[in-house]
Amino acid sequence: MKQMITLVAALLMGLSAVAQEPLVPARELPNMRRFLPPPPDTASAAFRYDQAQYRWGLEQRGDSLRCALATQDAEWSVDYMCRIMGGAMGITLSREATPAIYRMLTAGIFTADKVSETAKAFYMRTRPYMYYGEPTIAPWDEEDLSHNGSYPSGHTILGWTTALLLTELAPEHADTILARGYMYGQSRVIAGFHWQSDVDAGRLAASAAVARLHADRRFLKLMKRARKEYQRLSR
Numbered sequence: 001m002k003q004m005i006t007l008v009a010a011l012l013m014g015l016s017a018v019a020q021e022p023l024v025p026a027r028e029l030p031n032m033r034r035f036l037p038p039p040p041d042t043a044s045a046a047f048r049y050d051q052a053q054y055r056w057g058l059e060q061r062g063d064s065l066r067c068a069l070a071t072q073d074a075e076w077s078v079d080y081m082c083r084i085m086g087g088a089m090g091i092t093l094s095r096e097a098t099p100a101i102y103r104m105l106t107a108g109i110f111t112a113d114k115v116s117e118t119a120k121a122f123y124m125r126t127r128p129y130m131y132y133g134e135p136t137i138a139p140w141d142e143e144d145l146s147h148n149g150s151y152p153s154g155h156t157i158l159g160w161t162t163a164l165l166l167t168e169l170a171p172e173h174a175d176t177i178l179a180r181g182y183m184y185g186q187s188r189v190i191a192g193f194h195w196q197s198d199v200d201a202g203r204l205a206a207s208a209a210v211a212r213l214h215a216d217r218r219f220l221k222l223m224k225r226a227r228k229e230y231q232r233l234s235r
Contacts, residue, residue: 026114053196073187074138104226112161112209120149136192156202159184
């Protein structure tokens with residue numbers, strides 16, 4: 001019995017490890033440096049809009065509920081996406097309750113996340129809280145993210161990728177899912193970790209990555225299984 005438990009645990013760990021490997025390597029994903037412009041120059045009108053949105057974010061912190069949500073949204077994980085999007089869909093999303101949907105999301109998210117690598121490393125854009133020397137609402141992330149470029153927003157890529165994939169799965173809940181995905185990106189402006197242009201670029205990057213995923217046969221199989229699971233649960 002102990003050997004059987006050990007074998008099952010090893011298999012589950014293996015499945016988890018495979019699921020977190022990108023289906024498409026970064027070099028085969030759309031190149032952000034080619035299909036999107038660079039971040040705004042600090043002397044441009046676009047950067048003045050970024051600054052205006054930063055001030056908007058500071059104002060939003062005065063709303064205790066929105067500030068609390070933005071603080072929670074600092075979490076980057078598949079499990080967090082499942083928790084917030086499950087409510088939008090009216091079901092419980094988790095590794096245990098919806099294994100097929102969870103595997104599809106994990107594969108899609110860890111693939112889409114790679115789309116930002118080249119741009120982040122090349123531009124190494126300074127984040128708003130560093131530019132102004134002001135605190136964020138998630139100080140535990142400040143040191144780590146100070147070594148990571150601001151453009152595009154990785155959190156926004158996570159949120160918008162999740163929203164697009166779940167909208168495809170449950171189109172009847174599209175408005176709610178997309179609204180929550182949009183809000184998740186805006187939380188990064190409120191938190192002070194990203195400029196608005198970082199967030200906008202993150203949504204475009206996520207859209208490009210999701211389009212590329214749909215040219216991958218392995219992903220299409222995962223989506224097919226996820227759709228069957230969702231249809232069974234939503235009857």
